[in-house]
Amino acid sequence: MKLLIPLLLAVFMTGCSKPDLQSYAGHEPTLDLVAYFSGKTTGWGVVQDRKGTLIRQFVVSIDGTVNEDGALVLDEQFVWSDGEESTRVWTIRKEGDGHFSGTAGDVAGTAVGTYAGNVVNWRYHLNIEAYGSTWKVHLDDWMFLNEDRVLINRAKMSKFGIHLGDITIAFSKD
Secondary structure, three states, X not given: OOOHHHHHHHHHHHHHOOOOHHHHOOOOOOOOHHHHHOEEEEEEEEEEEOOOOEEEEEEEEEEEEEOOOOXXXXXXXXEEOOOOEEEEEEEEEEEEOOEEXXXXXXXXXXXXXXXXXXXXXXXXXXXXXXXXEEEEEEEEEEEEEOHHHEEEEEEEEEEOOEEEEEEEEEEEEO
């Protein structure tokens, strides 16, 4: 019994910790958000509740350009499985030293991100429509670049620290 409690505590603490972004520093291929998202990109995604039940699916078409200030502008056009269409336009700026920031119309405040190797971690609050009102949810977004320019995006959604669900997207360059 004396060993069981520390073992369970270690498993619990490991399960609650976040990955260390710097552990990906040497991973290839290197993910450069500006280079990857410049031009046309398509993503196929699913939204799941916290039990893993599929809620919605979508396809997103992204047109990425660099503006006169050197910021990456992503014009995202979503088509949802229920027929809804929506748009999000991101403006993303490199902040130096492995950091970047971004804004969009439905993002509360400024998104902050860090990158190393083939991985980006992006955190922000998103205003979403749910049950007839607007909810501000936190997204902890992880992007992993794979061979053949396929980017896998996994985001955890939470509100008040309570896990609401997950979004998974597979991006491919057109």
